[in-house]
Amino acid sequence: MHTSTPSSTMTKSGSAPPVLRARGLSKSYRSPVLDNLDLDIEQGQFVAIMGPSGSGKSTLLHCLSGMDRPSGGSVLLGDTEITSLSEKELAALRLTRFGFVFQQAHLMPTLCLLDNIVLPGYLAGLRPRPEITARGRRLMERMGISEQAASGVTEVSGGQLQRAGICRALINDPGIVFADEPTGALNSATALQILDLLGQVHASGTTLVMVTHDARVAARADRVLVLVDGCIAEDLALGEYEEARAAQRLSAVSEALQRRSV
Incomplete structure (x- = not known):
């Protein structure tokens, strides 16, 4: 069995401990999807997860976020082992953190x-409702959709819907945002806009x-993980995004994918 190398070696000496481990x-479902995987994610990192279909990308995201329970191993948010929480506790964690x-x-x-x-x-109840509504309006303004506040879901474009989805994700001021193919259903121009907003x-x-x-999306991240057969086959550190180095970053990601025949 292959064991991926813990990424804690990337953490600078004296820095804060990983936010997610x-x-x-x-x-496993009918067959193994994730295979004895170790991973550290530092506070404030932008991590992109790539890999071929069936490599375990979405499964990893679901297990890290408490949307699914792993068959083995543990996930820790700070000092809290989320894999040991009850379903009610997990639901509260997903809603608030x-x-x-x-x-x-x-x-x-x-x-x-x-309202979406x-x-x-409102469900979390961390603030008075007028304060939550005011935050929602500020987020909509930040995402450029303040004029669509009263619009129905069928009355706006796909890009506006995705912007609203980002606002919803941020309403409780979470420490971590998990995104699963957030630009996958959008045209190139709209996808770039959404990527800029997530940036x-x-x-x-x-x-x-x-x-x-x-x-091209992964090249915006600080770090790119390439999964193959449920293991981390590549752990590529790109550092902070700079437009001037966009071509070099894309080349580095493409080469990593080619090495793994993705």
Whole structure:
């Protein structure tokens, strides 16, 4: 059995401990999907997860975020082992500490955009409702969709829906945002806009963990993991994104994928 090398060796001496840690993480359905995987993610990192279909990308994201339980191993958020939490505790954790952005926005069709965005805030009950609503409006303004606050889900474009999905993910001010192919259903121009917005979220200090099949998207990350057969085959450190080095970063990601025949 292959054991991936813990990424803690990348942590600078004296820096804070990882915000998210996986140890011996395994997941099987009818066959193994994740294979004894070790991973450290530092506070404020932007990590892109890539790999061929069936390599375990989404499964890894689901296990790290408490959306799915691993078959073996552990996931720790700081000092909290989330793999040992009850379903109720996991639901509260996902609602208050994590944000989620998916390929499809999955907004409720019976609610307007603003109501969709503030609903997780109301459910969490961490702030008074007027404060949550005000935050929702500020997030919509930040994402460039303030004029669509009262619009229905079927009345806006796919890009506007995804912007609303990002607002919803941020409403409870999560420390970590998990994104699963957030640009996969968008055209190139809109995808770039959404990627820029997620880059702003990361720049504000939020940890971002993103599954993507697009090397151009992954090249924006601080770090790129390439999964093959449920193991980390490549752990590529790109550092902070700089537009001037965009071509070199894309080349580095493409070469890593080629080495693994992805």
